[in-house]
Structures are given as C-alpha cells and as structure tokens.
Amino acid sequence: MNIYKTLPTIVIAGRANVGKSTFFNRIAENVRSMTYDVPGVTRDIVTDIVSWHGHLFRLIDTGGLSSTKGKSELEQEIKNRALKALQDADCTLFMIDGLVGILPEDREIAKLLRHMRAPVFLLVNKTDCAVAHEYMHEGATLGFPVFGISAAHGRGVDDLMQAIIHKIEVPVSSKSMTTPTGYRVAVIGKPNVGKSSLMNQLLQKDRTIVSEMAGSTREAISDTVTVYQQTLTLTDTPGMRRKRGVTEPLEQLMVKSALRAIDAAHVVLLVVDASHGTLSDQELKLAFYAFEEKHKSLIVVYNKQDLVSDEEVALREQQRSLYRQLLDKVATITVSCTTGKNIGKLTSLIHTVWERSGQRFSDVELTTFFNEQLTHKPLFKSGRSLEFYRAHQIKVAPITIKLVVGYPPHWERTQLNFFDNQLRTRYNLKGVAVVFVV
Numbered sequence: 001m002n003i004y005k006t007l008p009t010i011v012i013a014g015r016a017n018v019g020k021s022t023f024f025n026r027i028a029e030n031v032r033s034m035t036y037d038v039p040g041v042t043r044d045i046v047t048d049i050v051s052w053h054g055h056l057f058r059l060i061d062t063g064g065l066s067s068t069k070g071k072s073e074l075e076q077e078i079k080n081r082a083l084k085a086l087q088d089a090d091c092t093l094f095m096i097d098g099l100v101g102i103l104p105e106d107r108e109i110a111k112l113l114r115h116m117r118a119p120v121f122l123l124v125n126k127t128d129c130a131v132a133h134e135y136m137h138e139g140a141t142l143g144f145p146v147f148g149i150s151a152a153h154g155r156g157v158d159d160l161m162q163a164i165i166h167k168i169e170v171p172v173s174s175k176s177m178t179t180p181t182g183y184r185v186a187v188i189g190k191p192n193v194g195k196s197s198l199m200n201q202l203l204q205k206d207r208t209i210v211s212e213m214a215g216s217t218r219e220a221i222s223d224t225v226t227v228y229q230q231t232l233t234l235t236d237t238p239g240m241r242r243k244r245g246v247t248e249p250l251e252q253l254m255v256k257s258a259l260r261a262i263d264a265a266h267v268v269l270l271v272v273d274a275s276h277g278t279l280s281d282q283e284l285k286l287a288f289y290a291f292e293e294k295h296k297s298l299i300v301v302y303n304k305q306d307l308v309s310d311e312e313v314a315l316r317e318q319q320r321s322l323y324r325q326l327l328d329k330v331a332t333i334t335v336s337c338t339t340g341k342n343i344g345k346l347t348s349l350i351h352t353v354w355e356r357s358g359q360r361f362s363d364v365e366l367t368t369f370f371n372e373q374l375t376h377k378p379l380f381k382s383g384r385s386l387e388f389y390r391a392h393q394i395k396v397a398p399i400t401i402k403l404v405v406g407y408p409p410h411w412e413r414t415q416l417n418f419f420d421n422q423l424r425t426r427y428n429l430k431g432v433a434v435v436f437v438v
C-alpha cells in the first residue's frame with residue numbers, strides 16, 4: 001500500500017506574489033517550487049511530501065485561484081484543480097501580503113474558503129517589514145485565526161506549524177512510516193521530447209496533461225512510486241507559461257527550471273528525442289551540469305525509439321569530442337513511450353544506478369587499488385612523481401573519496417581523471433558521479 005495516499009493534506013492558497021512558493025520552499029525539504037526573478041511566471045499546482053519534526057504530511061501549493069473571466073481553457077482547468085485540492089484539504093493556509101494589505105482578490109478567495117470544510121489559517125506574510133504588523137489587525141476581520149510570518153526569514157513558521165499539527169493531528173511518523181527514505185528522480189529535457197509521456201509510463205497513470213503544443217503548461221510535477229521497496233519521487237520539469245509582458249524566451253525558463261530540478265534530485269533522467277540527431281548543445285550542457293558540476297547520477301533516455309533504428313541511435317552516441325568522455329561515463333537507454341518498449345528496463349536501470357551511487361569501499365580496498373594503479377603508471381607533474389598515501393570514502397550518492405597525498409596542488413583534473421577512470425574500469429559505475437577531495 002502506498003502510505004503517502006493517506007497523509008493529511010495542507011493546501012496553501014492566496015493570490016500571486018504574496019509569498020506562497022517562498023513558504024513552500026521553506027517547509028518542503030525537497031525544494032522544487034520556485035520563486036522566479038522573472039515577474040509573471042506562474043506555476044501550477046506543486047505538491048510535495050513534507051516532514052516537519054517527524055510529522056509527515058502532503059503540502060500542496062495552488063496557483064491560479066483568481067477569477068476565471070477571460071482565461072484560457074488551460075487556466076480554467078488549473079483553477080478547477082486548485083478548487084479540487086481545497087475541497088480535499090485537511091487544512092488550508094490562506095496567505096496575504098503584509099506589505100500590501102487585503103485586496104479585493106483576497107476577499108474573493110476568503111469567501112471561497114469559508115465554504116470549504118477544512119479549517120483555514122490566515123497567514124500575514126512579510127512581517128519582517130514593520131508595516132505588515134498593522135495589516136495583521138485588518139487580516140483578523142476576515143474571520144480566520146491569524147498568524148504573522150515571514151516566509152523569507154522563517155519568523156513565526158515554527159509556531160504556525162505547531163498550531164497546524166495540533167489542529168489536524170498530523171501523525172508522528174512511526175517506525176513503519178518514517179520520513180521518505182527513498183530518492184528523488186528528476187525528469188528533464190527539451191519541450192516535446194516526451195517527458196510527460198515518460199512520467200505517465202513510469203507512474204502507470206495518466207497524470208499530467210500531455211499536449212501536442214511544445215512547452216504547454218502542465219500541472220502536478222511530482223509523484224511517488226515504489227520501486228523495489230524504495231520510494232522514488234519523480235519530478236517533472238515544472239510546467240510554466242509566460243504571462244503577457246514577459247519576453248524571456250520560454251526555452252530559457254525551461255532551462256532554469258531544469259537546473260532547479262537537477263539540484264533537488266539524486267538521479268537525473270535527461271530525456272532526448274532519438275529521432276532528432278545528435279544531442280543539442282543545450283542538452284549537452286544540461287548533462288554536463290547534472291553530472292560534472294552537481295555530481296548527480298545521470299541516465300540519458302533516448303525516447304521515441306519507435307521512430308528510429310537502433311543503429312541510428314548508436315551513431316548518435318558518437319558525440320563530439322568535448323563531451324565524449326562525459327557520455328562514456330553516463331548510463332544510456334533507448335525507450336519508446338508510445339509502444340512501452342524498455343520502460344521496465346528503465347525502471348530497473350534507475351534502481352541499479354541509484355544502488356551504484358550508494359556503494360561503499362573500504363579504505364584498504366581503495367588505497368591498495370590506487371597504489372597498484374600508480375605502480376603500473378606513476379603520475380608526474382612538473383617533473384615530480386606524485387605521492388599518494390591513502391584513500392578514504394567520506395560519502396555516498398555521490399561517491400566521494402578523500403585522497404591523502406604528498407603535495408595537493410599537484411593533483412589537478414588530469415591526475416584525478418586517471419583515478420576516476422581506473423575506478424570506473426574496475427567497478428561498474430556507469431551513470432554515477434565520483435568526487436575526489438584532495
């Protein structure tokens with residue numbers, strides 16, 4: 001049974017810019033809701049499983065509650081989903097902006113919430129600014145218990161969470177219901193490569209709105225599924241759309257959101273369209289960022305296999321020299337979301353890669369191994385042979401190895417790459433990053 005289905009649900013409501021996503025990010029440890037610097041970027045419904053001092057609940061951030069007059073079909077659909085989330089909520093946090101006070105739109109939302117079953121707490125946000133305290137009295141006239149908070153600085157958040165937990169009796173996680181111990185998988189890639197389709201395949205349901213329109217808005221962006229007794233949280237690159245007046249190209253926004261999804265993930269699935277020839281610069285950059293900079297496990301998923309032959313796919317892997325080394329290290333698989341081909345294999349590959357990144361090596365094993373390699377092929381720098389004393393693994397996921405050496409400045413990328421390659425040749429580490437600390 002999926003325990004997450006039974007968790008109490010807390011929904012955050014409020015008009016745009018009051019600070020909902022800032023609050024969400026503060027509570028949700030797996031940061032993935034976003035505050036953008038670009039005004040006018042709206043998010044859709046974001047949901048996460050959250051643990052606050054051992055209390056587990058589902059946190060939902062709704063967007064798009066404002067009136068539907070003149071809105072597109074998609075926006076109406078998002079509003080309907082927000083309403084549904086409010087109806088199913090166990091507790092609603094209604095946030096207003098303490099710098100602005102109560103606007104007509106806030107009153108509209110308040111009216112809506114009075115008809116809902118769940119208890120409502122009014123949050124007056126931005127109390128780090130003095131004027132917000134004045135608006136707390138005004139807020140009280142809306143008829144809900146008032147909490148002054150600062151989402152950005154954390155003020156008042158502890159008291160609020162205590163009150164919520166008291167009100168709706170959020171269960172303390174028992175032994176069998178601990179904080180999710182699984183791992184997070186981000187599904188990233190350019191628009192239209194099949195990310196939503198892949199999410200649906202992996203989650204075995206028709207969850208997101210798959211649309212033919214490139215870069216179309218999508219709703220929920222994360223969901224959990226159990227794979228080999230591990231809870232795997234899948235995150236899609238959040239759907240977003242431009243509001244009028246925002247000129248930044250959608251592609252750039254997509255990249256920004258992909259970067260954030262990568263930061264929050266353990267394993268990254270970079271979905272590419274196998275029928276599109278070699279990886280684009282943007283895709284290679286994403287791969288580089290995920291694997292080399294952020295040290296995340298990486299699987300390149302060639303989707304739409306039904307449209308190309310295996311030979312073509314193999315050719316496409318022969319990428320340009322700069323990224324050749326990188327692509328040798330990451331895991332790859334060819335799938336088709338249309339026919340379902342290799343989806344099962346992908347599921348087990350994700351699990352395998354996750355397990356690989358959790359491997360532990362003993363100090364003796366590592367030290368002996370590296371010493372052996374150096375005996376075969378001593379390393380030199382500026383005419384001096386490099387001295388290596390011992391190795392010690394300090395972390396898993398990513399595998400992080402501390403090297404104790406004679407003269408650290410001489411251990412640069414080339415020297416470390418030697419160790420990296422040797423380690424990869426000896427152990428199967430395809431798809432996982434290895435970090436060396438000298």
Ligand code: GDP
Pocket residue numbers: 014015016017018019020021022023034035036125126127128129149150151152153
């Ligand atoms: P949302 O549209 O409701 O999700 O709002 P955001 O979380 O994107 O926040 C809107 C703006 O308010 C951002 O510029 C935030 O940095 C700012 N903000 C959020 N919380 C606080 C706070 O506690 N104090 C102050 N001064 N600004 C805040």
Ligand code: GDP
Pocket residue numbers: 189190191192193194195196197198209210211212214215303304305306307335336337338339
């Ligand atoms: P996203 O923008 O990356 O989330 O892409 P979508 O999942 O919305 O898919 C974009 C389009 O590609 C849709 O029309 C899908 O039906 C189609 N598509 C997805 N996977 C496959 C596949 O394996 N084969 C083919 N032929 N089409 C696919």
